[in-house]
Amino acid sequence: DAGITQSPRYKITETGRQVTLMCHQTWSHSYMFWYRQDLGHGLRLIYYSAAADITDKGEVPDGYVVSRSKTENFPLTLESATRSQTSVYFCASSSYNEQFFGPGTRLTVL
Amino acid sequence: QQQVKQSPQSLIVQKGGIPIINCAYENTAFDYFPWYQQFPGKGPALLIAIRPDVSEKKEGRFTISFNKSAKQFSLHIMDSQPGDSATYFCAASLGNAGNNRKLIWGLGTSLAVNP
Numbered sequence: 001d002a003g004i005t006q007s008p009r010y011k012i013t014e015t016g017r018q019v020t021l022m023c024h025q026t027w028s029h030s031y032m033f034w035y036r037q038d039l040g041h042g043l044r045l046i047y048y049s050a051a052a053d054i055t056d057k058g059e060v061p062d063g064y065v066v067s068r069s070k071t072e073n074f075p076l077t078l079e080s081a082t083r084s085q086t087s088v089y090f091c092a093s094s095s096y097n098e099q100f101f102g103p104g105t106r107l108t109v110l
Numbered sequence: 111q112q113q114v115k116q117s118p119q120s121l122i123v124q125k126g127g128i129p130i131i132n133c134a135y136e137n138t139a140f141d142y143f144p145w146y147q148q149f150p151g152k153g154p155a156l157l158i159a160i161r162p163d164v165s166e167k168k169e170g171r172f173t174i175s176f177n178k179s180a181k182q183f184s185l186h187i188m189d190s191q192p193g194d195s196a197t198y199f200c201a202a203s204l205g206n207a208g209n210n211r212k213l214i215w216g217l218g219t220s221l222a223v224n225p
Binding site: 031033040041042043045048050058090092094096097098099100101102103104 | 142144151152153154155156159199203211212213215216217218
């Protein structure tokens, strides 16, 4: 299916565990983004990527790691999950100005 | 430091009413101002966008008004319907002049349209 997909859609993990959230887009958009959405904070940019092998920090990068070896994939890893990382995570890709969002991953860290 | 300030945080209107959501920005270099709509359990989706060379843009029942001198822009929803109940985000970016395509987001407005 064309578009942008995220997996898993729901994840429960424990403090200290490593978690990887996957993002895949089929449009070959050069730019990709990871956001977290929390009540009262809107959308906060974690990391973004301008192309394969080019990534940069956003507003709230601490505790997260990204990689982009292929244009279509942009995984987000929480190296050692903390309760404060409980959130809804959105991946997006863009062509020019419009950003296209995935359906989100709801992550709970116990 | 938030560069795009959005108000109100929440809004309740009756069906047929005209909700208005306002945003103010600081960076005069911004040249692209989109509004995104987000339904519960879904990702945001582009609703309508404007560039600063026009003062108003309409798409169906949705209108953006833009005031460059005041550094403000607003979203008006004409003849609002219960199906318009969603969270609305304004944003701004440097458009094609920016090398990173980043959007600077407002904090969102939760709109409820009562039947």
